[in-house]
Amino acid sequence: MNSQARAPALNSVFSNLPTTVFEVMSALAREHQAINLGQGFPDDPGPLDVRQRAAEAVVDGWNQYPPMMGLPDLRRAAAAHYRHWQGLDLDPESEVMVTSGATEALAGALFALIEPGDEVVLFQPLYDAYLPLVLRAGGVPRLVRLQPPQWRITREALAEVFSPRTKLVLFNNPQNPTGIVHSREEMALIAEQCLACDAIAVCDEVWEHIVFDGRRHVPMMALPGMRERTVKIGSAGKIFGMTGWKVGLVCAAPPLMRVLSKAHQFLTFTTPPNLQVAVAYGLGKEDGYFEGMRAALQRSRDRLADGLSALGFPVLPSAGTYFLSVDLAAIDPGLDDEAFCLDLVRHHGVAAIPVSAFYARDAVRSVVRFCFAKTDATLDGALDRLAGALRR
16 A cells, blocks of 8 residues: 555545634633633523423334424424414424424525525624535625624625625524624615525524513514525524534425425434424423523523623623623723633633634634523632633
8 A cells, every 4th residue: 555645635615624612612621620601501401391201202202213304293383382482374384394403404404505606695703603514515605794892784784795696694693602682673684685686594593582681582584575585493402401402493485495305304314203202392381481591591691791890891782692792802902812712711710712713704803702501600600710810
């Protein structure tokens, strides 16, 4: 065998990806025994009755292939849930599909809808899976750069990126990593461009139940003209605070769903039936569960925000998700978010995420993200450790 033989060529999109910031910061958190406020998962194990329903279903229920589109009970439960909470009228037979998580749903939607050379509008900072998936599908990214403190979408910014070549826009609301909830007016601007350019909106709405201060989620699908050109993606893992469950909920009009289901068929085909049984049960829980979950997370948000503010951190508004951010530029325009996060984990024992990692280019380099979906003891311990961070 020729030891000088060249290594086989690999797919350039994935072979050239760096190690994610989440892997880096989590490894450093373990190395330095830090409190990890970087990755977005709760300390709470999730609602006991939903977990028990999953356990019962795996012991006593069906463990062979469920239907490719998802268990009928779950599809009906999802349609009823979205009718109750968001006023959507969905046919569970033709407009609802279950996937193995929202990321699979996103991948399937992009692979199903994009032809090589199609332009795709993205908003940065953006969830780190978006860009590799768009590129792997052959799409041409057109990036809208959002900036703190409001991270607002404007008509002028959209006019620069939408064109007759635009195939779809990938829109995350509520938005990770910023924690903002885009207004109905901003959504209307996107809808206007989609209608003008005959584009599809693929909407990552996994945080739809995690909104605060009396807000109610408005789905893009509900806006005038968008019912037939929107792919709505939800996540049971986010709804119930059990991020490892990976049960995605996809809603779309039948012409879109027929294509989306073909991509799903050849990605994962189906999702563990016991989890589907449990999610169907959970989606029917009384309103008090969902309202109580939001209230508890809002209290944790306020606890961390108040503690950070008392320490001198300039806290940005957080209207949803598990995250809030601080903008170091208000302290010192020369502070770099990545360097600051490395200092925090190494010298103060707290892991956070630099928001610059969520930009493809022209990054804002002053914003640091913290996860507040933690116990009071975890948050208070982190605040104690952060007490000297700004002095350093």
